[in-house]
Amino acid sequence: MSPPPALHLYVKKFRALIVRALVLLPLLCALPTLADVVIVKSSDAEPYKQAEQALHDRLAAPDCNVRSVLAKDLAENGIGASISTSDTVVAIGTPAASWLHNQLPGGIELVYCMVSNPLDAGLLKGPACWGITTEVSISDQMSLIAEALPHARTIGALYRSDTPAARQAMQSLKDSLPPKWNLLAVEVNDHTSVGEAIDTLTQSKADIIWTSADSKLYDGATVRELLLSAVRNGIPVWGFSPAFVRAGALIGGGVDPHTQGEQAADLVNQLKDTKHAAPDKVQFARDYQIAVNLIVADQLGIEVPDSLIRRAVYVFRQEK
Secondary structure: OOOHEEEEEEEEHHHHHHHHHHHHHHHHHOOOEEEEEEEOOOOOOHEEEHHOOOOOHHOEOOOEEEEEHHHHHHHHHHHHHHOOOOEEEEEEEEEHHHHHHHHHHOOEEEEEEEEOOOOOOOOOOOOOEEEEEEEOHHHHHHHHHHOOOOOOOEEEEEEEOOOOHHHHHHHHHHHHHHOOOOEEEEHHHHHOOHHHHHHHHHHHOEEEEEEEOOOOOOOOOHHHHHHHHHHHHOOOOOOHHHHHHOOOOOOEEEEEHHHHHHHHHHHHHHHOOOOOOOOOOOOOOOOOOEEEEHHHHHHOOOOHHHHHHHHEEEOOOOEE
């Protein structure tokens, strides 16, 4: 007895679907799985945009979908609206990095860049994250200071002994000093005010005063007071940013936002490459930009080597 025509037609169509599925299965298995990267900017400031563009240029590919969102929009709409548990998140700037570190669900990888002080931002505690700091390595800072001031032997510095980040910075500075150099560290906590601590430091025998991106110590008022007192006492200052050097430090270092983005993108790829060991949790800026203030050099009677001036990206001179 033959099957009804309708059933025969159904079986024929079902067999055709099975054959088609078997043909397409190898092709579907060969398709790459999209690896999504979500960039979260602290704001639309130009340096953050430059880092964002570098991340897009470095990561965007057929097998990697890169998209961006502002931290404030993420906070307003909820993390789940833009980020899934399979995404890798890259924070640009300290505000975004610190907020995401506390808010991201477990299991989501967090990478950051354009962060000046990861320890101060709380990024070295709690869930694991990886990032690029805007700080120039202390060893590179010492090399630049030694080149600018070949006769220097004593470095002075202010610090707050009640903060772990400041104590660690002092220890790192001490460990990185060239042979036969001395550290003259002045504890702000031992003085009645920051101004009094600055007076103690600038009236010392320091050959140069070192500063770091410690937001709990250096605000606009403290920077101005330190620079004025240092110039009055004939002591040059190392500035932790080109803006600091423009304001009156003799020499300093900064980073290129585009390079920060590229380095963060490389870090994302390193985390996905399981064949190699996990990268360091914090990496110093791979490249840095030298800043020199020749106006201050003239005021202090310091002759900055031409080799250093030629390498400097920022050179501040007297306007003609």
